[in-house]
Amino acid sequence: MSATHPRDILLGAQARTGTLPVCDHYSGVEARMRKSLQLQAEMAREFGACVFDVTLDCEDGAPVGGEKQHAQLVTELAMDAAPEARVAVRVHPVDHPSFHDDVRAIVGRAGARLAHVMIPKVETPQDVATAAAAFDAAGAPQLPLQALIESPAAVHRAFDIAAHPRIQSLSFGLMDFVSAHGGAIPEEGMGVEGQFTHPLVVRAKLEIASACHAHGKVPSHCVVTEFKDRDAMRTAARRASREFGFTRMWSIHPDQIRPILEALQPSEGEVAQAAEILGAAEQAGWAPISFQGKLHDRASYRFHWQVLERAHSTGSTLPQKARGWFAPAGG
Numbered sequence: 001m002s003a004t005h006p007r008d009i010l011l012g013a014q015a016r017t018g019t020l021p022v023c024d025h026y027s028g029v030e031a032r033m034r035k036s037l038q039l040q041a042e043m044a045r046e047f048g049a050c051v052f053d054v055t056l057d058c059e060d061g062a063p064v065g066g067e068k069q070h071a072q073l074v075t076e077l078a079m080d081a082a083p084e085a086r087v088a089v090r091v092h093p094v095d096h097p098s099f100h101d102d103v104r105a106i107v108g109r110a111g112a113r114l115a116h117v118m119i120p121k122v123e124t125p126q127d128v129a130t131a132a133a134a135f136d137a138a139g140a141p142q143l144p145l146q147a148l149i150e151s152p153a154a155v156h157r158a159f160d161i162a163a164h165p166r167i168q169s170l171s172f173g174l175m176d177f178v179s180a181h182g183g184a185i186p187e188e189g190m191g192v193e194g195q196f197t198h199p200l201v202v203r204a205k206l207e208i209a210s211a212c213h214a215h216g217k218v219p220s221h222c223v224v225t226e227f228k229d230r231d232a233m234r235t236a237a238r239r240a241s242r243e244f245g246f247t248r249m250w251s252i253h254p255d256q257i258r259p260i261l262e263a264l265q266p267s268e269g270e271v272a273q274a275a276e277i278l279g280a281a282e283q284a285g286w287a288p289i290s291f292q293g294k295l296h297d298r299a300s301y302r303f304h305w306q307v308l309e310r311a312h313s314t315g316s317t318l319p320q321k322a323r324g325w326f327a328p329a330g331g
Contacts, residue, residue, distance in 0.1 A: 006278060006325060009286055010302045019309050020169060020218050021086065022264040023052035025251040028061015030073060037081055039254055044084065047315025052257055055088040058102050059120050067098040071105040078110040088146075090118040094130045103134045111140030116168055121176070122147040123154050128164040135166075144168035146220070150176035155204045158211035167217055169248065172208050174222035177201070192224050192232045196239055209245040221246035227253035237263030247310070265314040266307045274304035274311075275322040 027036045036054045044050045056077060062070035074089055081087045091102035107117065119131045128147060135143050145166045149158055150173030162170055174195055178185045181200065188194035189201050196202065205221075212219035221240040226232050237260045240246040249260050266274070280289050281301050288297040311318060312326050 004286075006282075006301070006305045010298060010305050019313055020248055021050060021052050022248050022310065022314055023251050023257055023260045024055055024088075024171075024220060024248060025052050025254075025257060026055050026057050026090070027252075028057030028070075033061075033074075033077055036254070037077065037085060037087065039257075040085060041082060043257070043315075049312060049315050050084065050086050051261055051313065051315045052251065053086045053088055053115060055090055055118060057090045058098075058106075059090050059092050062092075062098070067092070068101055068105065071098075071102050075106045075110050078106070078113050081113065086115045087113065088115045088118060090120060090148075093121040094119065094127050094134075100134060103138050107135055107140050107143065108138040111135070111138060111143050114140075114143060116144040116146050118146045118148060118171070120148040120173070121150050121154075122161060123151065124157055125160045125164055128161060128167060132164070132166045146171060148173045149204075149208055151180045152177070152204075155207050158208050159214060162211040162215040162217050167215075169218035169220050170208050170212050171220040171250065172205055172222040174201070177204055190225070192226050192229070192236050195222070196236070196243075205240075205244050205246075213245060218248050219246045220248040220250065223250045223252050224256065225252075227256050230255065230259050234259040234263045261314050264310065265316050266311050268316075270307055271311045271316060271322075272319055274307040275319040277301070277304050278308070279321045
């Protein structure tokens with residue numbers, strides 16, 4: 001492979017700011033948090049890459065009245081995690097009495113160990129600024145933020161929220177979004193079928209995905225509560241990716257992780273084609289080429305590079321000619 005890496009030259013004005021695992025797994029009960037970290041390590045060995053994040057939950061995971069103790073537990077789990085683990089935390093909303101306690105306890109001690117922090121119920125860019133200032137004060141000025149968009153007003157401001165330089169990803173909070181409509185959206189709008197057909201929910205998803213792609217951030221799709229139906233989970237993940245432009249998805253049960261990976265993996269044919277096109281492009285010095293009767297240039301090269309990045313992040317087997325692009329530095 002040449003000294004010029006595709007990642008360095010295939011950058012456009014709207015290129016993503018980075019890649020994230022396609023699955024973000026949430027857990028808040030101690031036993032489940034420990035099992036989630038163990039499962040992450042096991043699957044990293046299986047796939048040769050960390051294929052999902054583990055986000056330890058303080059917002060819904062902490063018992064009422066036990067928020068400080070739960071934050072301490074989350075801090076200890078994060079600090080004890082293996083160096084190669086990708087562990088994150090969801091804190092309380094910025095206007096919640098426990099937010100600053102969470103930041104002091106978790107970010108203040110384990111900030112260097114965290115992959116990111118999820119801020120729930122973000123309504124405005126000012127909420128992001130408030131969180132960023134709190135992280136800075138806690139000694140973690142480089143820690144990425146992710147924001148959970150959960151209301152009609154937040155959807156309206158999604159583009160401005162995504163524009164904040166500390167934001168890495170936006171997630172859609174389906175359940176709270178539906179509830180925020182005071183019964184105007186029926187319960188089916190939270191289900192595995194209705195969330196892809198109700199116009200208000202569809203509009204919210206498209207706005208969030210568009211906002212992320214406009215600013216080079218990662219759009220993360222909402223939960224599917226029917227966690228025992230693996231086929232439904234796989235179908236929902238595929239629709240979120242193929243129809244709505246989401247490149248990441250939440251898991252709330254271990255049984256959902258593999259269906260998400262399978263649905264968001266490029267096909268073997270897509271991966272093979274991407275490797276062939278980029279290999280030919282590299283040989284041409286990244287000038288335009290003709291491949292199987294079609295013209296390709298840097299615009300299409302960028303697309304095919306993203307296919308390979310997604311394949312790598314989901315543990316897919318890469319063609320030999322593409323593996324060097326993902327070898328560890330110095331390896």
